[in-house]
Amino acid sequence: MKPPLTLYLAAPRGFCAGVDRAIKIVEMALAKWGAPVYVRHEIVHNKFVVDDLRGKGAIFVERLADCPDDRPVIFSAHGVAKSVPAAAEARNMVYVDATCPLVSKVHIEAERHHANGLQMVMIGHAGHPETVGTMGQLPEGEVLLVETAEDVARLTPRDPGKLAFITQTTLSVDDTAEIVAALQAKFPTIIGPHKEDICYATTNRQAAVKAIAPKADAILVVGAPNSSNSRRLVEVGAKAGCGYSQLVQRAENIDWRALEGITALGVTAGASAPEVLVNEVIEACRARFDVTLEYVETAVENVEFKVPRVLREPA
Template sequence: MALPKPRLDLIIAAPRGFCAGVDRAIQIVELAIDRFGPPVYVRHEIVHNRFVVDRLRGMGAVFVEELDQVPDGRPVVFSAHGVPKVVPAAAEARGLEYVDATCPLVSKVHRQAQRLIEAGRQILFIGHAGHPEVIGTFGQVPEGSMTLVETVEDARTVAIDDPSNLAFLTQTTLSVDDTAEIIATLQDRFPAIRAPKGEDICYATTNRQAAVKTIAPQCDKMLVIGAPNSSNSLRLVEAAERMGVPARLVQRGTEVDWEWLGTPRVLGLTAGASAPEILVRELVDTLAERFEIVEREAEHVPENLTFKLPRALVA
């Protein structure tokens, strides 16, 4: 006779998963395939999620890292993370038809950077070196006009020529807590530093981190569904661990480390902004093979934001 499964109280964070910018970017690739026919080339992963990328690849998307990998005469989509100005310029020079799937909240940061440079200000950009969003934002302004600040220590030591003519911007997918500490350090050093008119860290990143903080005190451990190169997903792991809750990032149910998980009484579950809900349900089903699941979703304020699609694809 089979032994009874141990009970597991599963608290699923909300909001979680896809944000409006990710949903828009995926729709753009789907619509481009419908309009132009396959193959449609996509520069960089459209969003950082292997499941999503593989599904779009099956529909006819071809993912490349550089524009010179796109054959003449085929359309190309730029990823949600944004691209340097030179990329669309190069596409135009080659006569390539392109669709820009940059998240509108990232585009907002791009416009702020351009206006600040036009006003003659030096910019300190808070973000992670090498992230596509950071590369894209730096590519909006002349080289040397923006300086990357990754840590509080960077904020304490960064050299500034004219502290009276300084501004800061941030990557949209950062840790709210870490960024607040870096900003406080910069404002303490440079009282005249100009802040963005609105919060640069996007609503989805902020909301998902807040949701983790809400359920973490009730949890023994937490699983976060997301890709290892997804900044916002990694920040969710950090948010749980800051509250003393051991947390792991998994891309899907097959990656659960059962030895690490053990038999917690209460498990928290969330998903980064690039992870579809189907992967949440897959993980719940995987857990149900070993546990008697008692599932509940945390209370939350619904997210209703949507972004318009490019006119060229919906006309």
């Protein structure tokens, strides 16, 4: 007899429109120009997706210098500093920008504030490619990075009266609210975004986890260790009252000992994790438990982003 398990499956989960578009861009580029197509940085933070595209002829590199002049190069969904496309143009390269449109929106926002004479404060994670790309939209020193409310206390801008803030799109909604409150307390005239920078997919996935957390003994988040939005889901689950949250790349990475004796399990996936990996986790649970599947849907997503025109035109 297998022990009974109620499996709460989060919806929305997994791929968002920006990830969908980025993967499609690589596939369409391979169809249009043939292999190899170079991709600067992992197109999205998921090993399964990257390995699949590598098998189709994509070559992943960390620097533009590692790409030849005569093959197309794609910039990842996380966005790149202004200097990257400029360097590609200087070398007459064919390039396609797969930056998520919601990240591009933050880039445009930063440029608009800069043009109005404001210094930017960016709430984000140091070294994350999205943060590097966003800070790289403006000249050195024009974007100050804060990761925590404590960082805000140490902030010394050029002119405290001429500030605006932007955020990385994949942060924890609650942690960011705390940092924004600290910024507004210290700099009362700081200008914020018209609409939340944290993207709809990040917000929706976190809301679904919050709905599941009080009912679950444990939560499994399918995602990659370098995926910011997946790691935030683990933290959100723990903060929302679930005793145990685990990030797993695939079913084979599940620590079953930690799940001994549970009767309710939440399952979700970060925005760059494909549904096939979620199904793999569900099947692994069915092999060990008598599973009753329950869907917890907190939002319906129907966002779609167009691929760049260059890929819609014939070769």
